[in-house]
Amino acid sequence: MDQSKIRNFCIVAHIDHGKSTLADRIIEKTGLLTSREMQEQILDNMELERERGITIKAQAVRTVYTAKDGEEYIFNLIDTPGHVDFNYEVSRSLAACDGAILIVDAAQGVEAQTLANVYLALDHDLDVLPVINKIDLPSADPDRVVEEIEDVIGIEAQDAPRISAKTGQNVEDVLEAIVHKIPAPDGDATAPLQALIFDSLYDSYKGVIIFCRVKNGTIKPGMEIRMMATGAVEQVVEVGYFGAGQFIPCEELSAGMVGYVTASIKNVRDTMVGDTITDNNRPCEEPLPGYKKVNPMVYCGLYPADGAKYQDLRDALEKLQLNDASLSYEPETSVALGFGFRCGFLGLLHLEIIQERLEREYNLDLVTTAPGVVYRVYKTDGTMIELTNPSNLPNPAEIEYMEEPIVEAEIMVTTEFIGAIMELCQERRGRYVSMDYIEGTRALIKYDLPLNEIIYDFFDALKSRSRGYASFDYVMKGYEQSKLVKLDILINKEEVDALSFIVHADTAYERGRKMCEKLKEEIPRHLFEIPIQAAIGSKIIARETVKAMRKDVLAKCYGGDISRKKKLLEKQKEGKKRMRQVGNVEIPQKAFMSVLKLDDDK
Amino acid sequence: MQALIHEIKAWGKVYGKQGRNDEIPTIYFGGGTPSVLSAIDIEQILQTVRENFTVQNQAEITIECNPGTVDAVKFSSYYNMGINRISMGLQSSWNEELKMLGRIHTYEEFLQCYQDARQSGFANISMDIMSGLPGQTIDRYRTTLERVVKLEPQHISSYSLIIEEGTPFYRAYEAGRLELPDEDTDREMYELTNEVLQKHGYHRYEISNYAREGYEARHNSSYWKRANYLGMGLGASSMMDNVRFKNTSIMKEYIYLEKEPVRIERQEEVEVLSLQDQMSEFMFLGLRMMQGISPEEFEALYHENFEHVFGPECKKLEKEGLLCREGGRIRLTKRGIDVSNVVFSEFI
Numbered sequence: 049m050d051q052s053k054i055r056n057f058c059i060v061a062h063i064d065h066g067k068s069t070l071a072d073r074i075i076e077k078t079g080l081l082t083s084r085e086m087q088e089q090i091l092d093n094m095e096l097e098r099e100r101g102i103t104i105k106a107q108a109v110r111t112v113y114t115a116k117d118g119e120e121y122i123f124n125l126i127d128t129p130g131h132v133d134f135n136y137e138v139s140r141s142l143a144a145c146d147g148a149i150l151i152v153d154a155a156q157g158v159e160a161q162t163l164a165n166v167y168l169a170l171d172h173d174l175d176v177l178p179v180i181n182k183i184d185l186p187s188a189d190p191d192r193v194v195e196e197i198e199d200v201i202g203i204e205a206q207d208a209p210r211i212s213a214k215t216g217q218n219v220e221d222v223l224e225a226i227v228h229k230i231p232a233p234d235g236d237a238t239a240p241l242q243a244l245i246f247d248s249l250y251d252s253y254k255g256v257i258i259f260c261r262v263k264n265g266t267i268k269p270g271m272e273i274r275m276m277a278t279g280a281v282e283q284v285v286e287v288g289y290f291g292a293g294q295f296i297p298c299e300e301l302s303a304g305m306v307g308y309v310t311a312s313i314k315n316v317r318d319t320m321v322g323d324t325i326t327d328n329n330r331p332c333e334e335p336l337p338g339y340k341k342v343n344p345m346v347y348c349g350l351y352p353a354d355g356a357k358y359q360d361l362r363d364a365l366e367k368l369q370l371n372d373a374s375l376s377y378e379p380e381t382s383v384a385l386g387f388g389f390r391c392g393f394l395g396l397l398h399l400e401i402i403q404e405r406l407e408r409e410y411n412l413d414l415v416t417t418a419p420g421v422v423y424r425v426y427k428t429d430g431t432m433i434e435l436t437n438p439s440n441l442p443n444p445a446e447i448e449y450m451e452e453p454i455v456e457a458e459i460m461v462t463t464e465f466i467g468a469i470m471e472l473c474q475e476r477r478g479r480y481v482s483m484d485y486i487e488g489t490r491a492l493i494k495y496d497l498p499l500n501e502i503i504y505d506f507f508d509a510l511k512s513r514s515r516g517y518a519s520f521d522y523v524m525k526g527y528e529q530s531k532l533v534k535l536d537i538l539i540n541k542e543e544v545d546a547l548s549f550i551v552h553a554d555t556a557y558e559r560g561r562k563m564c565e566k567l568k569e570e571i572p573r574h575l576f577e578i579p580i581q582a583a584i585g586s587k588i589i590a591r592e593t594v595k596a597m598r599k600d601v602l603a604k605c606y607g608g609d610i611s612r613k614k615k616l617l618e619k620q621k622e623g624k625k626r627m628r629q630v631g632n633v634e635i636p637q638k639a640f641m642s643v644l645k646l647d648d649d650k
Numbered sequence: 651m652q653a654l655i656h657e658i659k660a661w662g663k664v665y666g667k668q669g670r671n672d673e674i675p676t677i678y679f680g681g682g683t684p685s686v687l688s689a690i691d692i693e694q695i696l697q698t699v700r701e702n703f704t705v706q707n708q709a710e711i712t713i714e715c716n717p718g719t720v721d722a723v724k725f726s727s728y729y730n731m732g733i734n735r736i737s738m739g740l741q742s743s744w745n746e747e748l749k750m751l752g753r754i755h756t757y758e759e760f761l762q763c764y765q766d767a768r769q770s771g772f773a774n775i776s777m778d779i780m781s782g783l784p785g786q787t788i789d790r791y792r793t794t795l796e797r798v799v800k801l802e803p804q805h806i807s808s809y810s811l812i813i814e815e816g817t818p819f820y821r822a823y824e825a826g827r828l829e830l831p832d833e834d835t836d837r838e839m840y841e842l843t844n845e846v847l848q849k850h851g852y853h854r855y856e857i858s859n860y861a862r863e864g865y866e867a868r869h870n871s872s873y874w875k876r877a878n879y880l881g882m883g884l885g886a887s888s889m890m891d892n893v894r895f896k897n898t899s900i901m902k903e904y905i906y907l908e909k910e911p912v913r914i915e916r917q918e919e920v921e922v923l924s925l926q927d928q929m930s931e932f933m934f935l936g937l938r939m940m941q942g943i944s945p946e947e948f949e950a951l952y953h954e955n956f957e958h959v960f961g962p963e964c965k966k967l968e969k970e971g972l973l974c975r976e977g978g979r980i981r982l983t984k985r986g987i988d989v990s991n992v993v994f995s996e997f998i
Contacts, residue, residue, distance in 0.1 A: 603812050607889070611887070
């Protein structure tokens with residue numbers, strides 16, 4: 049394969065700026081598939097992804113383009129996940145490319161994620177090719193956007209293709225620009241093998257399918273390969289490239305090529321994204337740079353609503369993990385919720401996606417406990433523990449101090465909402481870093497925020513206070529010492545472990561009060577009075593009472609009423625079954641979730 | 651009318667004189683306002699029943715009457731055709747409460763109607779009243795109670811207002827347009843009912859029913875004792891031999907269907923009660939009565955050990971103070987009445 053005829057690139061964009069649509073058009077225009085064969089949005093093949101309009105797993109597709117110079121070019125389009133939770137995966141996908149197409153919406157212009165992605169691409173020494181999309185919109189203002197790209201991002205954009213991916217207008221310009229502006233790969237096909245893993249997928253027939261970019265050397269079936277970070281050694285069964293939605297085997301993958309490798313690997317954990325594949329018998333000297341073990345940032349407990357479904361939940365998590373090495377889980381038990389799992393996620397979106405997939409694809413009814421971050425607890429004996437479950441917090445007397453994770457947040461907002469957004473950040477214990485105006489109408493605000501303040505409802509609050517105009521992005525900064533306490537909820541004097549969480553001492557009172565109020569609404573009246581209390585240690589900081597039930601009676605029950613009244617009683621009994629018993633109080637499952645959404649705007 | 655007459659005849663072939671020939675201990679004209687019909691119509695219905703079924707000599711025959719639909723002449727006709735019990739929907743002795751309930755009569759009209767019934771010879775009269783009405787106070791309710799006992803009916807039903815989904819009241823309540831007495835006041839009213847009526851010689855024999863000794867409604871009690879009953883007419887419900895079924899509620903269909911012979915399979919909402927269902931009903935219907943249920947009777951009926959089937963539930967409820975055992979029977983406590991749904995749902 050002639051390297052000069054290969055173009056490896058990705059598309060980066062702010063959410064909704066048209067990444068998937070342009071990808072579809074490129075695939076269509078390169079003629080690999082007829083229009084008839086086109087599924088809508090080929091790259092997003094998971095049902096869930098399509099509905100949410102985001103891409104979870106990186107994927108790649110190879111197409112053949114006959115350029116105006118009459119030559120055929122191989123395009124390897126590598127799709128990247130579009131959310132901060134998957135930042136690391138994005139960076140590995142970018143490392144597999146030589147250039148990036150940057151899509152900017154002709155109406156909305158540069159957004160927070162646009163910037164984040166561009167910087168990421170530039171960090172990987174990619175040539176960035178700007179494309180102005182959605183010129184068919186009435187509100188499109190491509191000239192302003194070109195100016196914005198040059199001013200804000202600092203890349204030349206005068207001859208950026210101006211297109212409508214939706215209508216297909218001027219998409220050829222993009223294809224020609226790929227040929228001329230994105231560099232061909234380099235690398236030595238005869239050198240020792242060096243291939244970067246940028247994704248992997250579990251297939252029940254083939255085992256793990258590794259997605260890789262060969263930087264140097266050649267990989268072919270029969271070769272013994274080694275994953276340099278995990279040390280796993282396997283024999284290659286098959287190599288190939290990606291047709292649209294299918295795997296097409298080939299004889300070999302050589303330097304500059306993007307494709308897949310199978311080797312009867314049973315566990316995705318052996319093929320970590322970012323690892324380097326080399327020839328076990330003729331290894332390269334050094335792995336490719338950039339490998340990093342990703343750690344979950346957000347934890348929560350997942351419990352089956354029906355205790356008997358515990359095994360089903362475990363099977364489902366096991367299956368999901370085959371495809372998602374960043375999902376972690378371990379069994380835990382809760383007095384209130386029974387047997388379940390403490391699961392680790394890259395972020396809240398990741399959590400929500402997993403939760404939805406469990407409910408939708410595996411038909412499970414779940415109870416989720418309040419998500420928490422990983423706290424570092426430094427004990428008086430000099431040891432440190434990483435705390436993922438509030439219930440495991442050591443006795444306060446044994447704690448020297450605690451640290452919580454801090455993120456660097458970037459919020460892009462139109463100037464009229466600056467005040468409201470800054471107020472929100474202050475409320476969430478944010479530390480102001482900087483603010484830059486972007487051509488007069490918008491500002492990029494930077495704050496350092498505790499991660500635990502943004503995992504609840506920060507995003508919702510942000511949207512509501514900016515009428516949907518703010519966009520938000522964050523990266524981990526590190527750990528800082530903080531005054532944290534464990535807030536417990538007592539229902540009828542009994543501590544409900546599933547409702548405990550760690551909170552900053554200054555906001556504990558407020559949060560405790562809100563939790564009690566919310567629970568009062570959610571817990572039905574019982575035959576007896578139920579006190580609901582929030583406590584820090586042995587100190588009660590808030591209290592509400594669910595009054596005892598006085599009346600629950602059917603006044604009339606004659607011949608025509610009996611069937612209907614029986615159904616009513618059945619319903620009552622059914623409702624009871626779906627509750628969790630804590631002591632002698634029955635708590636609806638909804639109550640466990642409702643406390644996750646405490647409205648801050650009153 | 652024609653369809654109803656046809657239906658009575660058709661059922662007569664199954665359970666009446668031309669069929670199994672069950673003896674009929676009670677007849678009840680009710681559900682809605684049967685007194686809007688002419689006395690001749692009522693007589694024709696009753697006559698058809700007597701021709702096609704064996705009605706006991708001492709049968710209790712009741713008709714529901716609403717003031718404004720019946721006068722002295724009608725009452726006399728009822729009396730002469732053999733009706734021996736009148737159930738009157740008073741609801742309240744306050745005209746603004748009656749208006750709010752959408753009743754067409756005033757308290758004064760009710761009094762006239764009551765006198766007419768008495769003068770026509772009726773010695774067994776029941777009255778319905780309501781507590782827990784929007785805007786109702788304890789004092790007003792007490793006045794209604796006192797006015798009622800002065801009239802000395804033989805039987806009183808007092809219903810605490812229950813807002814049911816799908817009714818105009820429910821919509822008003824949801825929209826926050828109804829000022830209902832709180833639960834405590836509602837229960838106070840319920841207690842007051844028992845107190846006042848007891849003082850005047852009525853005893854509570856079911857959650858909402860009070861009677862002078864010997865005047866308990868035999869017809870209604872048969873529902874709680876799970877006796878067979880055959881409902882005839884539009885939307886009427888029946889339970890025969892542990893099968894519950896219901897006539898269509900659509901007039902057009904009813905008229906059309908009655909041209910054909912009646913068969914259970916053709917009825918709507920047919921529910922064949924399993925042994926489990928029967929035992930559940932035995933409990934939640936039987937416990938509505940203040941005398942409660944007898945485990946002995948249960949065992950005789952279902953050939954199952956009562957303690958095996960419902961022992962744990964009863965023990966739990968006794969411990970919670972909702973049920974009590976006395977003289978070989980199990981019944982609701984005062985607190986158990988207030989939250990009887992909690993009790994009943996244990997037996998479902």
